[in-house]
Amino acid sequence: MASTRDTFQVPKRYNSLAIALMAIGIIAIIALYITTHGSGGTPAEKHQSDARFWASLLQNSVYFLLVCNAVIFFIAATTLAWGGWQMSFRRVSEAITVCVPVVGTICGVILLTILFSSNHIIYHWSDNNVVANDAALDWKSGFLNKGFFATWTVFTIVAWSLVGWKLRSLSRSTDAGKLTVEEGKRYMWTNTVWAAIYIVIFALTVMSSIPWFWLMSIDAHWYSTMYSWYTFASSFVAGIALITLFVIYLKNTGYLEFTTKEHLHDLGKFQFAFSIFWTYLWFAQLMLIWYANIPEETVYFKPRYFGAYSPIFWMVFMINFVAPILIYMSRDSKRNYATLTFMSMLILFGHWLDFYQMVFPGSVSPDHVPTILYDFGVGIGFVGVILFVTARALTKAPMIAKNHPLIKESLIHHT
């Protein structure tokens, strides 16, 4: 048996990669700014190019924040369900959640800048002049107003970060020494309470209001009750894919000796199951709107299903449904590192693309797809941030919560 490597040390190459990715992100942002703002033009054109620039930051920051936050959700859900199997890599999930305050701050700044700048193309409901001449937006202004948006955004990011921190520090508190059964029970209780608090916050934010504010209000006239749950499903699959990637990387570098193919198999099952769950919501939303054929609702799918975004729309379907269901169907593929790595990356990209088609038609133009390479570059930058922050977090605690009451169950785990 290999020697226990207790704490993570960031390899030089890893560090350089993370910094390089962040650099690519910054270059992409600068390049995007220059290309969109180079030609001057009328104020209207300037607003348009501004929107192009900020939409990219909005899509990327919201996507990666929701993905990291989905990892807190994974921790909270497995805590509430007393899932012992995932304890062997629990610290990896915890390290990823450190990204929530970091990406959250970036995201918060971007959202508030978009909201309070004089450019109202992305959130056109934030322009008083527009609202005054638009009965629907005027009607909605009880919800869609700057004050509510800003307060709720700040509250949400702070709340996620705080509870995430609390769950991590509870986990760290077990490092002090072995717990007796009675102490273990008390520990599980405290953990359950905090996980439950998180779930309530999650219900009020991700499962309802936050996607309405951040994403659905881009197409401010359009509405769908499914929207928030759909957004959740998208980010949750991607969150599991992110955990899988980190676990595989750490396994390959000789850490996490107690995490085996059995655990990875289960992560693969989660990706498989929730990819189908995502498709279920995707289909239900699309089919019901198509079937009822009400213009106020079908307008959303016009550019996506038929128009300029249709290649992306169908690619999202292929990547996020067809690929996982075919490739993950067999047992062997969920136990194969190469397949898992490939699929996890593909799924992360697929849901990134899903967010792309959620954001861009409404904020930039329904008639043409902008050069996606810039946005991809920005996304790479966020990946760099996540790599960097997660690695730092991993070095700060032992890789295994050795005294957690359920850790031994994870060691002998069999799917």
Next chain:
Amino acid sequence: MSLLRYESQVRPPLVEGNKDYHQVTEDICRPVEAKPSKLWWIGFLISVAFLCFGIFSVCMEVTYGVGQWNLNKTTGWGWDITNFVWWVGIGHAGTLISAILLLFRQGWRTGVNRAAEAMTIFAVMCAGQFPIWHMGRVWDAFFVLPYANTRGPLWVNFNSPLLWDVFAISTYFTVSLLFWYSGLLPDLATLRDRAKLKWRKMFYGIASFGWTGSTKHWQRHEALSLVLAGLSTPLVLSVHTIVSFDFATSVVPGWHTTIFPPYFVAGAIFSGFAMVQTLLVVTRRVLGLEEYITIEHIDVMNKVIVLTGSIVGIAYLTELFIAWYSHVPYEWFAFKENRVNLNSPYGWSYYLMMGCNVLSPQIFWFRKMRRNLLLTFFMSILVNIGMWFERFVIIVTSVYRDYLPSSWSTYYRPTIWEVGFYLGTFGLFFTCYFLFSKFFPVIAVAEIKHILKRSGENYKSKMDVVEKETFDDFAHEHAHDHGA
């Protein structure tokens, strides 16, 4: 060396008391082998009486037509479809427990799955009655089946979610029945082997399909269970999804909303678990099975109830919010005037639904409440009243006021035959359940034995040594090394 049967002592045991394999068989088979009690006869006969009244009510409807019910042109769906959706919903817990919780490796399901699956089958049987008799000219019911016919272009409408329902529910019923029955085989064989009377030996002999308990049998049994679990998992979601399509594909305000599919599924699981609680809180007591269906089981199921109740709550509020946010006057009218407005004819039903389904389950955030049997029983009934009213609210409050006030329906209230039909399905359900609890083991004997050495109280207490080991010792001794 690797340790296969270990479970943290922090987890409460799932089988209490000092049990071994033989004792498990004895405990669970005892009620089946004993003579039925007086209480059983009373319950059974009351159920049969209800069933008879139900049959009579249906006869009235078939003989004199759907006019025997108070449905009218505007309120074309009333109690019948409400009851249909309600029963289908209840029929969700069994398959969820046996398939999805199996995939999630929830050990506690073994205590409750058998009864829950049986309940599922009976509930789906009840549900199926409503659309059939609602047809009016029930002798033409076979028209829903697509088959080569001489009616020329008269072919079933594949575009209609009502037809999808026919397929979804019959598939669900078939798979659930197979799943339940194949799970029963080893237990029926146990009963056969223990039988002392000739007729019992014959009955259980035929019913157990010649099960011998050989390795080959077990192997095939396990393989079949896995295939059926795989088939059932999407079915749990699809059935109520398609029921929700009955409403959501339309353009009726209050019906057309995209969240319907997942929210119907959550609601179905919610009401299904409530029905499981109703039955098991009583069953465990009457049959003396408290050590197998422990307070822990009740606690966990109450957690599922508070979770699904809250999911449903989020969905209700989302619907209400989007009805306002959409700025569609018809949608907003349906919610504001037909539901939220307490002074509207059916306003009360909306609040009843909210109170029973969203507010009342919140009491289960507290551990003490989750472990209180009386409260659990009361709440389980309350939840199913709430879930009945959910369907009533969706169906009746959405249609009773048409677009033109001249078409507004008079106040719809059911006739005695509509009520009788509903009571009759209760009769059917409980008649079946009483027969089941008399002739079949209400707990899966073989499955309890499967978890006994890991989660049984006496076995767990012997695990002290392992529990006290440090992580490193434990890892050294027991961790599986799969070569990365």
